[in-house]
Amino acid sequence: MEKIISLEKALEKVKDGMIIMIGGFLGVGTPLALVDGLVKKNVRELTIIANDTAMPQVGIGKLVVNKQLKKLIASHIGTNPETGRQMIAGELNVELVPQGTLAERIRCGGAGLGGFLTPTGVGTIVEEGKQRLVLNGKNYLLEMPLHADVALLAAHKADKFGNLVFRRTTRNFNPMMAFAADTVIVEAKEIVETGSIDPDEVMVTGVVVDWLVQGKGGKA
């Protein structure tokens, strides 16, 4: 099946009110053309699941500034003052999740697991509304999986089947998100023939990737 589509076709898959996962860490490893496309298209009432909201002029930060979010699930918003302003003003519902817990909740969502137990957050406000379990004398919180309608991811290289390779610190949340959404769209800097990536080098299998968009070539 042909997976390469235009940016416009890819953006048609994202509709108002959807739950969207976006890869990246402070914009590094974020599919910038796809996110900029969402800003231009002005899709609204989105629930965004991502590590952070970058900076006001970068990636997810622009979606926040353009007020396209209804809800945000993230671990850190300190680099984008607009996110904090909207949260404190009551305009944006923000669920702050410890970073390791966020990564693992996404992994659970894509791995068919019903949740997991973590010591992170015990005795803090993160515990509010959650079940605490004591196992072998140790305290854990029960954390639930996260799932999305669409995942927007960035890869350094993809083959036409959708096998992905990431470079340096751009990997971050991208591999887990590839398993945790109904529709997975990857913006790849380079798209090569299927079979030209050694199977040992593949970081995410193409079976979980639905669509590929050609991003800007070269580094960043």
Add this chain to the structure above:
Amino acid sequence: MNSKEIIARRIAQELKDGDVVNLGIGLPTMVSNYLPKGVNIILQSENGFIGLAPAKEIDPDLTNAGGQPVGTIPGAAMFDSCTSFMLIRGGHVDATVLGGLQVDGHGNLANWMVPGKMVPGMGGAMDLVSGAKKVIVGMEHTSKDGESKILVSCDLPLTGKGVVNMIVTELAVMRVTMEGLHLDEVAPGVTAEEVIAKTKAKLIISPDLRTMKGLDN
């Protein structure tokens, strides 16, 4: 020597050759500048790699957890966020150094939000304090208004409960124990009385109270 440099230099003495260490943003990052001779540590960054080095060139695909350009040491490795936190939560990080807004005598740490004012989020800090083998808080002893940051009980939302092992300020080194907070060291020219006067938490003066060493390495 300014306060931050005293703190960074003293914390550097705590790290051992071969330790896997995660340094928070800001003051904690300075610690790696002052390691004793012969001590090489392996820096972990929660955005997904181990083996940080200063940046030789700017590679937009390679940053630390603060988004700043960095380099790699020979033997460095890249991974996803889940693996990064397997290292952190799984007890594979020997020490983490974090800043603090408040710490108390029970080893509680608050450093991620001031309700209604500043809510940057916890990032990886809650996982780091629950998983690292040693948690060192490096911060100035008092706030800008001169208020003690070391309290009987933190009143800001906690990052972790009973997680801190050691507090290093420009005035003193304190160790968290079951009995409470031990005053182990004072900075050169500082007296124990002065530290006690500037600390709201009760301090137990160690029988072998000494002056901070290694600040001029």
